Amino acid sequence: MNAKIKHIRALLLISTIPLILSIITSWIILFCLGKIEYKINDTVMIDIVKMMLGIWGTLLGFIITAVSILIGFNGSERTKEIIESRHYKTILYTYMITCFVLLLSIATFVPVVIINSFNYMWFLIFLTSLLISLIYVFLCLLYLTLIITTALKKKL
Numbered sequence: 562m563n564a565k566i567k568h569i570r571a572l573l574l575i576s577t578i579p580l581i582l583s584i585i586t587s588w589i590i591l592f593c594l595g596k597i598e599y600k601i602n603d604t605v606m607i608d609i610v611k612m613m614l615g616i617w618g619t620l621l622g623f624i625i626t627a628v629s630i631l632i633g634f635n636g637s638e639r640t641k642e643i644i645e646s647r648h649y650k651t652i653l654y655t656y657m658i659t660c661f662v663l664l665l666s667i668a669t670f671v672p673v674v675i676i677n678s679f680n681y682m683w684f685l686i687f688l689t690s691l692l693i694s695l696i697y698v699f700l701c702l703l704y705l706t707l708i709i710t711t712a713l714k715k716k717l
Contacts, residue, residue: 572654575700583692591685606679610670610687620698621663627705628656652704659697666690 631653669690673683 579696587688603679
């Protein structure tokens, strides 16, 4: 039971810390921009959102592919070792929450492009989405690096 509680606690930390960090950092950035009286250019921000929609969509495709590979290829010894480890559920959870964050970011900002309007509220939401997606993609890359390192150590 103790291991299960630790696992749930780890999943909660993976869920909440990036969100809290993103929100706090976004507010700090917005506060600093307000101090220097930064004016948002709607046209430039809409172009940036369009670019980020493409990047988020591409990342979503890669993350879904990685999840499919992790779930589908369970025949090799290395994959079995990963599945049998207690970290497999954490890795899958992180990849799935990354998919959710990327999909939510896309779904949030497609209407912004359609409406063709941008203000400080959207800027705050955009910064938060950008930062949280960066954190989760970094975690996915970190887990992928650990998986590859483990596989190479076993191979050598």
